Amino acid sequence: MRRSERIVRLTRQLLDHPGQPLSLTEMAEEYDAAKSSLSEDLAIIRAVVEADGDGRLFTQTGAMGGVIYQPGIAEADADRFVNNAIERLSHGDRILPGGYLYMSDLLAEPDVLRKVGVLFAQRFAGEAPDVVLTVETKGIPLAVVTSQALNCPFLIARRDHRVTEGSSVSVNYVSGSDRRIQTMSLSRRTLKQGAKVLIVDDFMKAGGTVKAMKGLMGEFDALVVGVGIFMETAEPEDKLVSDYISLFSLAHMDEAIRRVVIEPGNYYS
């Protein structure tokens, strides 16, 4: 196989398996190539990825070791992404009853959603989460793309414990914004004791829902290693949770004059 062909294959293999160690020994066999040649190929790929600033290629040593590609977004691209999203979301006709913002169109676009997943993965990969957790419904797409970028599975807490998934653990909580008592539950067989969990959600006001997810993880003896929020609201300033990362902050929303002000979240500070 020519070097250029091998580089195409290697690049694809790495990109298709983000966060997953690929063994140099196995690749050498698969490609019928010397390990030294593969190392040279990987050096070229690493140089490009690092020059572009949108990802990392690193080597894990040990028996389970290998080369790992961790997707990322270059700073300039992230800036462009944030500014573009702010511009698109800052429209009065996005105001929904109850202090919510219509964002479903944006979060349904493959490119936008993929970038959100990579931004969360880039930030939390170091915590090596075993699983990404969210609660239905709108958090699910975020959990899926973050799970893809981190190469770990995701879990969906259900709002309806009658859903038939075998025995489950439930927590009741009061939603910080509308003071209603709600239920959130998770199938008992889904999570191992001691698992490291990354929580993601699309929208956070007071933080009641995220706090409930943390409580639920407590019931499973799981460890929450991070919280990633797409859009937080500036008000109330005192949230029920601390230690979260937000991509955007809804600074101000005035339905009467149809004005929406969105700022970058604490991700970038």
Next chain:
Amino acid sequence: MRRSERIVRLTRQLLDHPGQPLSLTEMAEEYDAAKSSLSEDLAIIRAVVEADGDGRLFTQTGAMGGVIYQPGIAEADADRFVNNAIERLSHGDRILPGGYLYMSDLLAEPDVLRKVGVLFAQRFAGEAPDVVLTVETKGIPLAVVTSQALNCPFLIARRDHRVTEGSSVSVNYVSGSDRRIQTMSLSRRTLKQGAKVLIVDDFMKAGGTVKAMKGLMGEFDALVVGVGIFMETAEPEDKLVSDYISLFSLAHMDEAIRRVVIEPGNYYS
């Protein structure tokens, strides 16, 4: 830039934008390279992708034209995937009340889920859907990965029309399996008239839910160009919809002796 570096960049750019035309003219500017050199690079990439059988690289002519990467799965890999999934799903302890099967763990694994999205995309890319539609909750991850592989947005029909997304269109339907009357609704602003829609869902028994999604699309004057189901049940044989593709078929399930028989769906026939 050396050819090998350019090939890494090109491969990444194509893989990160599946289904999206990349302009040769723009790439030539971005890479400061002659179009003829880029064409040679692309020929190498195409040769590898086609030799591996897991995707296609094709050229779209015209003003909006360019090079498009359409992800795919090689036949041998698809076979392996199907056999592995059947083995993992064919366990008595997966039987859930009401004739359902516990599949959430499998469909939450990034690799499995990504492959399902690529299989659907590979099958339906030719229909050029504008949007992927599903209904909450378990269909959502499938819609997200299919949307990623097709590079088109997705839509989530809600089961609760009180969800605040502005004015919505609702349909009532009788679920074929448990005879309850259910509601499904979609925000009015989400879909353009005449849009081509690919419906995906995780599980189909009689097909009442899919039929309702088709009815909902009728209300929007949208055109359903395909239906992709992860797991159908062999019974009832007479479904409420025809013209669907299933990846797997639940041929037999006996709770008493805890036996589950799964077969490949009609995707492969």
